[in-house]
Amino acid sequence: MKAFLRKFILFLLLVPVVWILGLFAYVKVIPGFMQTNVRVNFYRNFNTYTFKDIDTVKNVDILVAGPSSGFRSFDPRIFGQAGARTFIMGSSAQSPVQTEYLVNKYLDKIKPKMFVYVIDMQSFSSDGAEGWLFLMNNITHYDGGFLRNVMETKNLILLNTLTYNMVAGLFSKPEPAKYDFESYVSNGFVQYNTPYRDTSVFSVTYSKAKCEFGDNQKQAFERIIDAVRERNIPIVFVQTPIAKKFFDRVTNPDEFDKYIQSHSGIHYINCNYSNFTDHEMWDVIHMNQSGVDKFDHLLIDSFTSWKLLPIKR
Amino acid sequence: MLFNSLGFLLFFPLVFLLYWFVFNKNLKVQNLFLLVCSYYFYSCWDWRFLFLLMTSTLIDYYFGLAIHNKEGFQKKLFLWLSIFNNLVILGFFKYYNFFTLSTQNLLHHLGFEIHPYLLSIALPVGISFYTFHGMSYVFDIYYKKTKPVSSFVDYAVFVCFFPLLVAGPIERATHLLPQVVVKRFFNYEEAKAGLRLVLWGFFKKVVIADSTAPLVNSIFNAHHTMSGLSLVIGMICFGFQAYGDFGGYSDIARGTAKLLGFDLIINFNFPFYAKSISEFWRRWHMSLNTWFMDYLYMPITIALRNYGKRAIFIGLFVTFFLSGLWHGPSWNYILFGVFHGIALIFEIRTAKARKKLSKKMPIGIFNFFGRIITFAYVLFTWVFFRARSAHDGANYLTDMFTRPFIIKPEYKMYIQYMHLPLLFIFLYMVDWINRDANNISPFFDKIKQRPVRYGFYLMLVLFILLFGTFNKTAFIYFQF
Incomplete structure (x- = not known):
């Protein structure tokens, strides 16, 4: 028995060494599209600049949080014209569990006058793993809270990617992938440089599905609201417009609206019932720049009517 | 609990260490420990069906003793009662809806309409495996290939041993039971x-x-x-x-x-x-x-x-x-x-x-x-x-x-x-x-x-x- 346990423990000690070497070989040798269990290349995007900027940002009036529909919709230049300094603390596939982590980390540092939370049904029904992947590939430092959150997901892909990034980060800090069709402006905003990606996606008939909202996401969402309210910061929930057929695929949007509206004293704008068309969409979930212009002015008008704008300093 | 889950990766090493280092002195205690672990393993899926598993095990245990102790018609009667019991459990939980719907469809084609009551309960995991374990036990006793065990715990370990409980292999009393009732020693190979x-x-x-x-x-x-x-x-x-x-x-x-x-x-x-x-x-x-x-x-x-x-x-x-x-x-x-x-x-x-x-x-x-x-x-x-x-x-x-x-x-x-x-x-x-x-x-x-x-x-x-x-x-x- 002793010999068996001794050999087994020795073997277990060898595993982490081989695992780390294997991770490097996997990322360097295997083509990116086949790297199913370590996700680095595609996931490193403009969010890198957002989380570089967030460390230096000061005097923010409006803090926006949420997934890509947030950081591709709120143009700080347009809000700046209305006198509101805006920062978008967005990251791809950000779901409430990631927003909660970011709010806890940055809210007291940024001290915004208003908190705008971009919500969507998809992020409430995700397990959050993809959101952690994007964050871990784009933030510069993993603190205890981040590591605890990632470990709690018990997801091998996250563990592999985290380990790879931590070890690879000792040697170099890779730059994010850049594409011609988009550019990082400033304060967390990413702009599309083309009017659309592929118009055929607007005519596809998507299979109907019911969104099941995860308990962990709902709980994180409630904790975010509590944290912001404790600091007496007004909150606005926003659903950005998505392509008509893509929106229609979900069978229970009313259920989601009802849940969001159950939070009294918080303004809620669902732009899917506003006057947006597919011509203002870049793809099925993101607007092009003309859509962004229209959307931002609509929001500024609403904020003004609710007396949230102009910002009182 | 799935084998490929973090829970099992924590559960099994703990069982292994306690099994060989704490409960290895006394076979009865070691078997009782295995049974408790097996029941825990099963209850991780749905503890309510644990009672079904225990009842099925208990019934087959007593039928095994009865078949061994009786002769002639009574022996055969207990065998059929045991088969009936296992098939009723299996049939009720696994096949009731299938047979009901198939009958409904058949009658519909013949021009009759019925609206039967359908069950809306989950299929107890591993039911096909543990009922077959129980049946093999009573068959082997009936055909005098094996003798019933005196200890219920030993029999329950044979039926519910956690590695094979939910997806087999379907063990035979003649093969596994003799291993349950003798002291086991750690073998490196x-x-x-x-x-x-x-x-x-x-x-x-x-x-x-x-x-x-x-x-x-x-x-x-x-x-x-x-x-x-x-x-x-x-x-x-x-x-x-x-x-x-x-x-x-x-x-x-x-x-x-x-x-x-x-x-x-x-x-x-x-x-x-x-x-x-x-x-x-x-x-x-x-x-x-x-x-x-x-x-x-x-x-x-x-x-x-x-x-x-x-x-x-x-x-x-x-x-x-x-x-x-x-x-x-x-x-x-x-x-x-x-x-x-x-x-x-x-x-x-x-x-x-x-x-x-x-x-x-x-x-x-x-x-x-x-x-x-x-x-x-x-x-x-x-x-x-x-x-x-x-x-x-x-x-x-x-x-x-x-x-x-x-x-x-x-x-x-x-x-x-x-x-x-x-x-x-x-x-x-x-x-x-x-x-x-x-x-x-x-x-x-x-x-x-x-x-x-x-x-x-x-x-x-x-x-x-x-x-x-x-x-x-x-x-x-x-x-x-």
Whole structure:
């Protein structure tokens, strides 16, 4: 028995060494599209600049949080014209569990006058793993809270990617992938440089599905609201417009609206019932720049009517 | 609790250490500990069905004693009561809705309308396995192959031993019970073989089966829009998924049992190298097949022995019909069984002609074609196994031959699965090298140099970490 346990423990000690070497070989040798269990290349995007900027940002009036529909919709230049300094603390596939982590980390540092939370049904029904992947590939430092959150997901892909990034980060800090069709402006905003990606996606008939909202996401969402309210910061929930057929695929949007509206004293704008068309969409979930212009002015008008704008300093 | 879950990775080492270091002094206490662990393992899925498992175990335990102590009519009566009890439990939880709906459909075709009450309860996991354990126990006592055990705990360990509780192998009282009632000693070689089985089983399950599952699902779920080539690929991939899944589960079950000093019966013996359907069933899910052969096929053929070969044909057909039904309360499973029954009857009828043919050509070529034809036939029947219904299975096969053979844009779907063929070849090669053995351990022994052997172990661990899928995919056979 002793010999068996001794050999087994020795073997277990060898595993982490081989695992780390294997991770490097996997990322360097295997083509990116086949790297199913370590996700680095595609996931490193403009969010890198957002989380570089967030460390230096000061005097923010409006803090926006949420997934890509947030950081591709709120143009700080347009809000700046209305006198509101805006920062978008967005990251791809950000779901409430990631927003909660970011709010806890940055809210007291940024001290915004208003908190705008971009919500969507998809992020409430995700397990959050993809959101952690994007964050871990784009933030510069993993603190205890981040590591605890990632470990709690018990997801091998996250563990592999985290380990790879931590070890690879000792040697170099890779730059994010850049594409011609988009550019990082400033304060967390990413702009599309083309009017659309592929118009055929607007005519596809998507299979109907019911969104099941995860308990962990709902709980994180409630904790975010509590944290912001404790600091007496007004909150606005926003659903950005998505392509008509893509929106229609979900069978229970009313259920989601009802849940969001159950939070009294918080303004809620669902732009899917506003006057947006597919011509203002870049793809099925993101607007092009003309859509962004229209959307931002609509929001500024609403904020003004609710007396949230102009910002009182 | 799944074998491929973090919970099991914490549960098993703890059980192992307590089993060998704390409870090893007294066999009764050690068996009681195993029973408690097994019940805990089962209750992690749904504790409410634990009472069903306990009741079923208790009833068979007393029927076993009664059958042993009685003679003549009373002995037979208790046997039938035991069979009735097990079939009622199985029938109620697993087959009630199927038979009710089938009757409703039949009556509808005859012009009658009924609106029966349907159950809306989950199928208790492992019910098909533990009821068959119980039945094998009472059969073996009835046929005087074994004697009943005096201790309920010993019997309950035989029925509920956690490595085999939810997906087999289906053990026999004559094989496992003697191991339960004697003191067990730690054996280095057996434990080593157990670890190897666990490692190889994990590779088969999380790297082969679970990585293939999303591709198979996307093809089977949309087969009416797929090309003929994709449907062929889907069919082949499901073959590997099924083998990796159930073969992998059985390896992990046997490996964990070995680590606790038990030797479970072999359930898979390199089935892809079978040269005929009869050989396939001697290599695939062997514990179920031998159960049906011993307790159903043999009694049928003996009872009908005056009918000559027809008794064998009837025996085979009934056995495989019920074997198909055992897999699930649906006509696609029954069809799967029936196709295999028909193939076996065909093999018996053509045995002489095939023997003649084998003499006319080199044996290597004959065996090669035998393997290819067997594999292809099994894959075709597995389409029904995987399909949502018999109708869906038939449509899949029709689409395979009627839809365009290649649809260009489909290639995008395969990009992220490019590594799968390499993994399949790797699995196939290891199985080929090891085909004369009955488990993976001798393969590792063939690697004489220790660093190379350890390198191979580490490579398998790496495969699991870098190519494995851990998204809580249940084992296919859990549903049975």
